Amino acid sequence: MQSQLSQRAVEVVHRAQQLGAAMSEVFFINSKVLTIEVREQTVENLKLAEERGLGLRVFRDGRMGFAYSADLSPEAVEEVIQAALANSRQTTVDEGNCLPSPVASYPELDLYDPRIRQAEVESKIELAKEVERVGREYDPRIKITESAGYEDSEYQITIANSLGLNASYCGAYCGLYLVVVGQEQDDNQTGFAVQYRLRYDELEPNKVGREAAEKAVRMLGARKIGTCRVPVVLDPYVATSFLGVLAPALTAEAVQKGKSLFASRLGQSVGSEAITIIDDGTLANGIASSPFDGEGFPSSRTVLIDRGNLQTFLYNTYTAARDGVVSTGNGVRGSFKTTPEVGTTNFFIQPGSISPEKLISDISEGLYITEVMGMHTANPISGDFSVGAAGLWIKNGELTTPVRGVAIAGNLAELLQAVEGVADNLTFFGGKGSPTIRIGRMTGSGA
């Protein structure tokens, strides 16, 4: 199958060149997905699917054209080639338009666990049911399952270009999730947990079930607090949400277009010494790991911010050519329908060496934030954010009662400078992750 696709890819590139492309590149993907949603211990939805498609980039006279198709018949592919060439007549000439050359080797990664495919659908259903069962039995106040499920995916990617690059790989991942609602009198609180793994046997339904239920129950009866100025601690999920807003600002594309708060800050201190931010496309067990990126360039580990110092940005081949540097292997494709844009792979804050408990142990009064709302309104260009927060009150170094109705406003650049400590519990939510983070005093505005 793989060699057939490689052969087909070479043919498409050859044909595009024949029709007048100066350079061309084809991206093929084949994928299979399975999702199982359970509710009240029965399978509510089961989805099994297969998909494939190709995306073609061509360059002519310094202009780029792109077209894609999910129909891979010879006629449809011929149409894609013609369309990409026609589209290339309309775009702006750009010297940065180029493709990566073949490389001697790619990082060796273990991305395909055959167990994911081999395991019976019945055992996957059982995992999803177990997650729900554990969550519902955790506490009598857990009354509603909003969603519970298992999903997995396997995929095969092939890239070939007219410079002779021709590469393929297979990968697979699986995951469990649970969203439950806890109820007590008139109060409803939602709790969720999610876990993605590259290996089937590493899924932990007990952990996911307990975590979701615990999050819902511990927020029941949350009281509103008044305005306060106290040390703030972000749990890994909330810290990851902030990191997600920061991600675009660390791409060379945003910097080149003047849309990054880090533009012109290279080599400078942009955060406290406690903070190191890394993108690693080769991370062992990383959901977003791959031998190469969406244009066939080898994946790599890039330290973006090293103990507070801004070291570099993320690059794909185009933005690297514009800056006269080498790509970091971050030409990411969302699917065969998109061109490879600068994006993150496994993107995380490097863990520290102390436990989360120790991190808060000397806080006499503080706010441990477990949920934020309105993060999408944060401005990735200016760094300004204003979010609503809920969480647990820290008293004498321990997590105590739930609180809600606090607004936290500030600027991401200032937040990075204010990091006082980073715990050792790096936790991933898909491709992004963070440990628990302690921030200096912030103002929480209460009602």
Add this chain to the structure above:
Amino acid sequence: MIGKDGLKEILSIALSNGGDFADIFLERRRTSIVFCEDNRIERVNTGLDVGAGIRVIQGDNTAYAYTNDLSMTGLNEAARIASHAVQGENRHLTIDLRTVTSPVELIIEERPDSVAIDRKVEEVERANRTARAVDPRIKQVAVSYGDVVQNVVVANSEGSYIEDERIRTRFVVNAVAAEGSLIQTGYEAVGGHVGYELFKEKGMSPEAVALEAARRAILMLGARPAPAGRMPVVMSGEAGGTMVHEACGHGLEADHIQKQLSVYAGKVGQPVASELISVIDDATLPGKYGSYRFDDEGVPGQRKVLIKNGILQDYMYDRLTARKEGRPSTGNGRRESFHYRPIPRMTNTYIKAGQEDPEKIIRDTRRGLLVKKMGGGQVNTVNGDFVFDVSEGYLIQDGEIGPPVRGATLTGNGPETLRIVERVGKDLGFGIGTCGKDGQGVPVSDAQPTLAIRELIVGGVEVPISPNGEIRRLALKEGNRSSWDW
């Protein structure tokens, strides 16, 4: 695509292990986008997506399989996969497919797929130039044109068969303005179930859209930070309908109701809003972004009165939720694409216009916040708490429109807020967006007349946690410029 005989065979295979209902959704979607940023036409992309989704329902359970192999072999295989998830007896149904017609007429004057790509590029370039010419403080402009032609066939085991074509065109401008260290953005988006005639409508030419986006970015440079706290709010008719979408729309979707995930559950016939409020979801409006002849289950689009003079009338149903209650679907079964099963969704949702002069409503407001344009929003339907951003807002001082404010987010509780609507204007203005639910995005529009609300919380202090419905306005975020996410 495949003929009726083939579809009958596939539906029979889908039900070969039992099941109460099966349907197949065949889709062929052509898209075209032009994207300009940094004064460069960066992307001209075109594409074709094809696929089919096959669903089998047995009791409360759904099995779904999709493929983009549309050969008989590929579809039979997908039907077999879906059928395996069901445990029962083959009832050997004889399926007779009859073509269903829709009373909804949606006319496309100029098909976007018949327009040469260089004309689309020209519109984009004109918008880029126009926005940049507004003010030297406009530092960056992104313009995105997109059109989609989606052909679908839906057939089901109850014998209904439809063919439909949906054509949507949209145009979005994002402007970034900077002065010193201050950076502000403004955007404007237009679009509908229309062809290239979109640009002929008033205020929808590429220049008009560009001017509006640039004006807003510059205005926000001079805006002061929004005040915080509880205060009276006037929402302008031209502000769009984010509030109605979040404050009650999502909570009136039948799946949320049946799962007891909505504050509106069990409230039909009861007052849930001020008497001044009537809420309608209408898929039949000509040219609107959320309009259609048929939903994605082959049910004709309808106009539904959800709330009438404050009294809750009905919810929005797809086939599955309707079956559970033994009633007909309201034609709200939608899906993002063949990759997803249909679920109850909004179409064009609005609060019906009232009697009052919008200007008088503002004049009679002593102090408060005037929302001139709403941004995106989110809701937690379980408790009804919602939040949305204000992309253009002003203070109202003694009945006059005062200085602009930036960064305002408004929060409230759906039923509580709708009860304290005090005045309703006679105007009505639509906004467009991509509505997200269960990981699926669908095009919708929403609208409200000018509304005076006794008070809302400005500043995002009380916020809904764990939203399960949201709307994204079409402001461009990183990464979506080369894709067409509807």
